[in-house]
Amino acid sequence: xxxxxxxxxxxxxxxxxxxxxxxxxxxxxxxxxxxxxxxxxxxxxxxxxxxxxxxxxxxxxxxxxxxxxxxxxxxxxxxxxxxxxxxxxxxxxxxxxxxxxxxxxxxxxxxxxxxxxxxxxxxxxxxxxxxxxxxxxxxxxxxxxxxxxxxxxxxxxxxxxxxxxxxxxxxxxxxxxxxxxxxxxxxxxxxxxxxxxxxxxxxxxxxxxxxxxxxxxxxxxxxxxxxxxxxxxxxxxxxxxxxxxxxxxxxxxxxxxxxxxxxxxxxxxxxxxxxxxxxxxxxxxxxxxxxxxxxxxxxxxxxxxxxxxxxxxxxxxxxxxxxxxxxxxxxxxxxxxxxxxxxxxxxxxxxxxxxxxxxxxxxxxxxxxxxxxxxxxxxxx
Amino acid sequence: xxxxxxxxxxxxxxxxxxxxxxxxxxxxxxxxxxxxxxxxxxxxxxxxxxxxxxxxxxxxxxxxxxxxxxxxxxxxxxxxxxxx
Numbered sequence: 279x280x281x282x283x284x285x286x287x288x289x290x291x292x293x294x295x296x297x298x299x300x301x302x303x304x305x306x307x308x309x310x311x312x313x314x315x316x317x318x319x320x321x322x323x324x325x326x327x328x329x330x331x332x333x334x335x336x337x338x339x340x341x342x343x344x345x346x347x348x349x350x351x352x353x354x355x356x357x358x359x360x361x362x363x364x365x366x367x368x369x370x371x372x373x374x375x376x377x378x379x380x381x382x383x384x385x386x387x388x389x390x391x392x393x394x395x396x397x398x399x400x401x402x403x404x405x406x407x408x409x410x411x412x413x414x415x416x417x418x419x420x421x422x423x424x425x426x427x428x429x430x431x432x433x434x435x436x437x438x439x440x441x442x443x444x445x446x447x448x449x450x451x452x453x454x455x456x457x458x459x460x461x462x463x464x465x466x467x468x469x470x471x472x473x474x475x476x477x478x479x480x481x482x483x484x485x486x487x488x489x490x491x492x493x494x495x496x497x498x499x500x501x502x503x504x505x506x507x508x509x510x511x512x513x514x515x516x517x518x519x520x521x522x523x524x525x526x527x528x529x530x531x532x533x534x535x536x537x538x539x540x541x542x543x544x545x546x547x548x549x550x551x552x553x554x555x556x557x558x559x560x561x562x563x564x565x566x567x568x569x570x571x572x573x574x575x576x577x578x579x580x581x582x583x584x585x586x587x588x589x590x591x592x593x594x595x596x597x598x599x600x601x602x603x604x605x606x607x608x609x610x611x612x613x614x615x616x617x618x619x620x621x622x623x624x625x626x627x628x629x630x631x632x633x634x635x636x637x638x639x640x641x642x643x644x645x646x647x648x649x650x651x652x653x654x655x656x657x658x659x
Numbered sequence: 660x661x662x663x664x665x666x667x668x669x670x671x672x673x674x675x676x677x678x679x680x681x682x683x684x685x686x687x688x689x690x691x692x693x694x695x696x697x698x699x700x701x702x703x704x705x706x707x708x709x710x711x712x713x714x715x716x717x718x719x720x721x722x723x724x725x726x727x728x729x730x731x732x733x734x735x736x737x738x739x740x741x742x743x
């Protein structure tokens with residue numbers, strides 16, 4: 279199997295992640311729920327994981343690293359902390375439903391900042407216009423999950439900070455493969471999954487918090503238990519209920535791996551493979567590609583379509599040859615509307631640090647076969 | 660036997676606090692806060708051996724860790740609050 283669905287979940291992890299997942303289920307108790315060795319060990323694992331994350335993302339305080347169950351969970355905490363009904367919230371035209379749906383549920387006035395795919399200058403100009411019109415808050419994805427478009431979050435963040443407008447960054451597709459410097463970004467919140475570029479297990483995520491937040495879930499926290507309200511300190515305020523300890527233990531190793539390998543090195547590898555895919559597919563006239571010609575504007579995600587064939591059918595054909603990819607809207611209908619690929623969407627190939635060049639070469643050979651197969655099918659029908 | 664108990668706002672604060680103090684040469688560990696001083700229910704504290712408690716608290720505050728309370732074990736074994 280050639281696994282090219284790393285934008286959804288990185289399937290291959292460092293071996294230490296698998297080891298910790300298994301061990302964690304055996305030796306870790308609940309952190310903050312006792313003074314015995316199993317609870318204290320779990321507490322230590324949590325702290326080490328927060329510490330590793332705070333180093334990777336340049337946060338001064340590990341307690342501002344919150345464990346979530348995925349990026350969606352973190353985004354919901356962030357959005358419900360900042361946004362009130364009727365607030366004017368600017369978002370890029372490439373946001374995921376994990377941003378749009380909570381905003382709509384709150385009843386926010388969502389202002390979509392549209393721009394052409396891979397056009398950094400245009401999105402910056404459009405954001406400036408929207409800020410000048412007047413907004414209360416912004417949510418910005420760092421990288422489009424559907425197209426790999428790298429949004430200039432640092433520049434947008436600077437504009438927002440100069441007007442004292444709070445903002446949230448969705449780092450679902452960038453954490454672990456692009457620099458996410460929390461202090462430099464100046465965001466109020468940055469949400470990310472643990473199971474993608476951080477190579478942790480599913481059911482893990484992180485939310486980086488600048489200072490203020492509101493509890494999203496209420497319940498036991500292992501602290502200030504005599505009170506009927508949630509604790510007033512981070513991380514306890516945002517971590518009600520039992521932690522996913524085997525997951526956090528696995529995530530710890532994933533983050534260590536990313537730090538050891540180096541984010542820039544991971545990015546370079548992923549971009550090199552994406553360019554290899556793009557070059558190979560662009561030599562085949564049957565395919566339509568969504569690729570950037572400007573360096574630094576596309577990550578390890580490549581969307582494409584096979585002319586005259588639906589994305590779902592295309593992905594199915596690839597799957598028959600042993601290639602795993604995701605087709606459709608990728609939970610980002612807004613991104614497909616912005617790119618003009620709504621409602622059918624695209625086929626998305628997304629790589630990881632573990633994807634090999636030989637796999638991409640094989641993928642390109644299979645791409646030729648799929649194109650030929652489709653011609654035969656069309657001819658027969 | 661510890662001499663001082665620094666009640667922390669959360670386990671995470673206690674964990675960061677003990678690292679700050681250890682780096683400065685203090686000897687301490689984290690344990691559950693004794694029930695007689697855990698006014699708000701479950702919590703964790705840093706237990707310190709003979710120490711310049713004033714300096715320890717100064718280091719914690721400088722790192723953004725404000726202790727909830729600080730107690731000293733009396734000769735009789737009871738805990739007495741220390742005001743710093």
